[in-house]
Structure formats: structure tokens, C-alpha cells
Amino acid sequence: MDLDRIAGASGPHLDRRGFLRLGVGAAGTLSLGAFLAACSSSSTPTATKTGSSSPASLLSQAKAEGQLNTIALPADWANYGTIISTFQSKYGIKINNAAPDDSSAQELTALKALAGQSRAPDVVDVAPQFAAEGASAGLFQPFKNAYWDLIPASAKDANGMWVADYYGVVSFGVNTSLVKDVPTSFADLTKPIYKKSVALDGDPRSAGAAFAGVWAAALANGGSLDDITPGIEFFANLKKIGNFTAVSATPATSLNGETPITLNWDYLNFDYAPSFVGHIGWRTVVPTDAVFGGYYCQAIAKQAPHPAAAKLWQDFLYSDEGQLLWLAGGAHPIRFNELVAAGKVPASLAAKLPPAAPYKHVVFPTVAQTNAAAAIVAAQWGPKVAGA
Numbered sequence: 001m002d003l004d005r006i007a008g009a010s011g012p013h014l015d016r017r018g019f020l021r022l023g024v025g026a027a028g029t030l031s032l033g034a035f036l037a038a039c040s041s042s043s044t045p046t047a048t049k050t051g052s053s054s055p056a057s058l059l060s061q062a063k064a065e066g067q068l069n070t071i072a073l074p075a076d077w078a079n080y081g082t083i084i085s086t087f088q089s090k091y092g093i094k095i096n097n098a099a100p101d102d103s104s105a106q107e108l109t110a111l112k113a114l115a116g117q118s119r120a121p122d123v124v125d126v127a128p129q130f131a132a133e134g135a136s137a138g139l140f141q142p143f144k145n146a147y148w149d150l151i152p153a154s155a156k157d158a159n160g161m162w163v164a165d166y167y168g169v170v171s172f173g174v175n176t177s178l179v180k181d182v183p184t185s186f187a188d189l190t191k192p193i194y195k196k197s198v199a200l201d202g203d204p205r206s207a208g209a210a211f212a213g214v215w216a217a218a219l220a221n222g223g224s225l226d227d228i229t230p231g232i233e234f235f236a237n238l239k240k241i242g243n244f245t246a247v248s249a250t251p252a253t254s255l256n257g258e259t260p261i262t263l264n265w266d267y268l269n270f271d272y273a274p275s276f277v278g279h280i281g282w283r284t285v286v287p288t289d290a291v292f293g294g295y296y297c298q299a300i301a302k303q304a305p306h307p308a309a310a311k312l313w314q315d316f317l318y319s320d321e322g323q324l325l326w327l328a329g330g331a332h333p334i335r336f337n338e339l340v341a342a343g344k345v346p347a348s349l350a351a352k353l354p355p356a357a358p359y360k361h362v363v364f365p366t367v368a369q370t371n372a373a374a375a376i377v378a379a380q381w382g383p384k385v386a387g388a
Contacts, residue, residue, distance in 0.1 A: 047142030047160025058315070059091070061308035068095045068309040071110055071121040072102040078166055078267070079329025086325060087316055093309055104130040111139045115303045122304040123313055131162040131297035140299040143311055147318040147335065155295075155334050165317065166331040167295030169286055169362055170216040171354065173262040173269035175254055176281035183261065185289045186220035186234065195242050199249040199259035200235075203386070204377050207248075212292055213263035214381075215365070215373060220290035225365045228373040229380070236384045246386070255279055266354060267330030286358040293362040295334070320344055332359060 062068075068087075075081030084095050096119070099106065104126040111134070114120035126134065134140050135157060142160035155164035174182050179197065183189055189198050201209035218224070218231030238244035247253055249262040251272050262269070269284040276282040298317065300310045316322045323333035328349060339345050340356045350356065365373065 047144045058308055058312055062091065062093055062306075062312040065306040065309045066093060068093055068306055068313055069119060069122045069304075070095055070097045070313075071099055071124060072104070072107050073097050073125060074100045077329075078331040079325050082328070083317070083322065083325045086321075087313065090316070091312065093312070108134050108137075108139060111301050111303075112137075118305045120303065120305055121301055122306045122310040123301065124299050125165065125296050126162075126299065128164075128295070128297055131157075131299060134299060135159075135161040139302055141302045141304065141307070143300050143314060145311070145314040145318045147315075150338055151318070151334055162297040162299040163314075163318070164295050164334045165298045166326045166333050167293045167362070167364070168265035168267045168331060169291050169293040169359065170212050170263060171266035171269050172285040172287060173249075173254060173264055173272065174283045174285060175257065175260045176283050178257055178260045178280075182283055182285060183287075184285055185287050186217050187289060189238060189243060189261070190241065191243075192241075194261065196245045197260040198238060198243050199245050199247055199253070199262050201250075201262065201264045202248045203381070205381050209264050209268075211374065211377060212265075212294065214377060216263070216287065216290040216292035218290075219292055219363070220287065225363060225369045226372070228376055232377065232380050232384055239385055244385075251275065254282075267332070270330035270353065284354050286354045288358065291358050291362045293364050295364065324349065327353070 070084070073080040073084065075084075084097060087093065088095055098119075098121070099110070102110070104124075107121065107124040107126055108130055110121050111124065124134070140161045144160040145163065148156070148160075148163070151163060157163070172183060176182060179194075181191075181193060183191070183194065188194075200213050201207060204210040204214045214231040214235060215223075215225075215228050216231070217234040218228045221230040221234050223230035235244055245259060247258050249259040249264065253259040254262055254272065255276060266284055266286060269282075273282045273284070298314060300307070300314065304310045317326075318335065320339065323335050323339060324345070326333040327336065327345065330353070333339070336345075336356075337360055340350075340359075345356070
């Protein structure tokens with residue numbers, strides 16, 4: 001399995017799907033820009049900006065190049081299969097998507113190993129700490145896409161080296177065939193009616209979806225991005241009253257009733273729904289008392305063999321069309337709140353997603369906060385919750 005690091009050289013590992021599923025290592029809404037900008041060179045060249053979604057000059061240059069090299073974009077991840085086919089049809093530019101299941105670390109390795117070659121990646125989609133690493137190592141070129149001004153300053157590098165693209169938040173996946181009174185908050189999970197019903201997607205000491213669930217519980221119980229301990233205490237209490245089950249949740253355990261309420265990323269719970277039709281009722285709920293998220297970042301390779309196509313790709317991804325394609329895959333695009341406010345999310349799509357209102361309150365931890373929280377969970381989860 002291809003792996004990403006999430007907590008430094010000695011930290012836990014995860015594959016590409018695991019990173020957003022785990023949700024750790026994403027940089028924060030208040031300090032993301034400052035953190036990653038600090039990692040880049042002070043002599044960063046000025047970023048170019050197209051000024052429109054597909055200006056004639058850029059489109060002409062991209063069509064002349066005729067190709068775009070992407071990497072590590074699984075077809076069933078965040079709707080990338082449809083995004084790629086739509087881009088190809090719209091612009092007549094062929095996309096060569098190498099190594100769909102590679103990790104963020106391997107994406108950066110490919111940029112280094114293939115630099116100067118025609119098959120080198122033009123663009124990458126990486127976890128935040130790898131965006132920081134790539135910028136610091138001079139692997140990216142600056143570019144401010146046509147929708148740059150609509151993206152929150154905290155979700156992009158001031159020099160245009162990277163920009164956040166889509167994110168997920170911790171949610172409750174509920175088997176409504178078994179759970180008639182659907183919980184809407186972490187406080188609800190302590191009710192007696194949920195005996196042996198609440199599950200995490202693994203052990204938070206090694207599985208990031210579970211780690212994110214503990215952190216979300218902390219936010220709902222007096223904790224913060226600097227204090228995950230209340231989340232550990234919450235699950236210790238949930239175990240004490242008999243509501244927490246140690247079974248690691250999977251779609252199969254949700255289907256067979258072992259884990260009636262699963263804490264997981266919203267887009268994953270959302271994606272499970274079609275496979276459950278005809279078997280169980282299923283609902284994805286974003287808790288009202290904590291909205292904890294994590295996201296990925298886009299960047300263009302410094303030595304991109306098809307630089308115009310790479311810039312056109314970013315313009316497309318951050319356009320209304322591109323953002324809504326990510327949303328159709330259950331991954332909330334970085335412009336989500338703005339699109340909702342402008343009435344640009346189709347009612348048919350919105351009806352399939354959790355209510356938009358909670359996403360206004362999403363928070364993301366910094367890398368430093370993640371490392372500190374991971375150390376606390378590693379030390380306290382065993383004696384307080386797992387019993388080992």
C-alpha cells in the first residue's frame with residue numbers, strides 16, 4: 001500500500017485515501033497561509049494570474065500543448081473520473097493520469113525524479129504538509145487561478161505556490177433501519193438509547209478517521225485545536241456508560257448492524273449510501289456541536305512540461321463547474337460556502353448532501369497542533385479508553 005506521513009518522520013502513515021479519511025495534518029483556517037508561506041523561499045517569483053476562467057491566449061497555448069500530466073488521482077476519489085473526462089471533452093486536451101493510487105510523498109518524489117522529462121507531472125494534489133515541503137524545496141511554480149480572489153486568504157499560499165481545493169468534515173453515518181432517533185450532536189451520543197451503537201473507523205492511535213473523530217468530540221466538549229484531551233475523556237465516558245463499541249467500523253459492519261452509528265468523513269459516509277439502498281436506511285449527519293475538517297492542496301510543477309494546460313486545469317477546477325463536480329463526489333470544494341450563498345449549488349445536488357449551514361463553522365488544525373494532539377492520544381487512549 002502506498003503511504004503518506006502525517007506526523008513527521010516518526011509519525012503514523014496512511015495511503016492517499018487514508019489522508020482525508022483520517023483528516024490529520026491539514027493546516028488551519030487561521031494559520032494555514034502563514035505556516036506554509038513561511039516554508040517557502042523569500043525570493044519566490046511573482047505569480048501569474050489569468051484574470052478569467054479560460055482567456056483565449058491561455059486556451060490557445062494549452063490546446064497547442066495538447067496534453068496534461070496528472071498523478072495520483074483515483075477515478076472514484078472526489079469524482080476525479082468525471083472531472084478528468086469533463087476537462088478532456090471541454091478543451092480537447094488529453095490527460096495522462098499516472099499512478100492513481102500514489103501518495104502525496106510519491107507525488108513529490110515523481111516531481112524530483114522526472115524533472116525535465118516530458119512525462120513528468122504537470123500538477124499535483126497533495127496533503128498540506130507536502131504542499132509546504134514542495135514549496136520549500138522549490139518544486140512548484142507560482143500561479144493564481146482565475147478565481148483566486150474568491151478563495152479565503154487562509155486557504156492559499158500568498159505567493160501562489162499552492163491553493164486548498166476540497167475538504168471533508170467528521171460526520172455521523174447512521175443506520176436508520178436500526179436507529180430511529182437519529183443523533184445530531186456529540187451530546188446526543190450519550191443517550192441510553194445508543195447502547196453499543198457508537199463506533200470509530202479504527203483506533204485513533206493509528207487510524208486518522210478515528211483520530212479526527214476524537215478531536216471533533218473534544219471540540220464539542222470544551223476542548224480546542226490545542227486541547228484534544230476532552231475528546232479522549234468523552235470516549236472514556238461513552239465506554240463507561242456502554243454506548244461505545246470497540247468494533248472498527250466499515251461499510252460491512254454498518255450493513256450488518258454491528259456499528260449502527262459510525263464516525264467518519266462526510267464524503268465517505270455520503271459515498272456509502274448508494275450501496276446500502278435496498279438493504280438499510282442510511283443518513284449522514286454533520287454534528288451541530290463540532291465541525292472538524294481536513295483538506296488537500298493543488299500546485300503546479302516548477303518544470304511542468306505542459307505549463308499552459310496546467311494553468312487551464314487549475315482555472316477549470318476552481319470554476320463553478322469544477323467546484324460543483326468535486327461536490328458531486330461528496331468532497332466539499334473550497335468555495336463551497338460562497339457557492340451556497342450565491343445560490344449556485346443545484347437543489348438536486350444539495351438534497352443529496354448534509355445541510356450546508358454547519359460547514360460555515362468548519363475548523364482545521366495546523367500541522368503543529370496535529371503532532372501535539374497525536375502524541376496525547378498515543379499516551380492516553382490506551383489507559384483511558386482501550387484498556388491497553
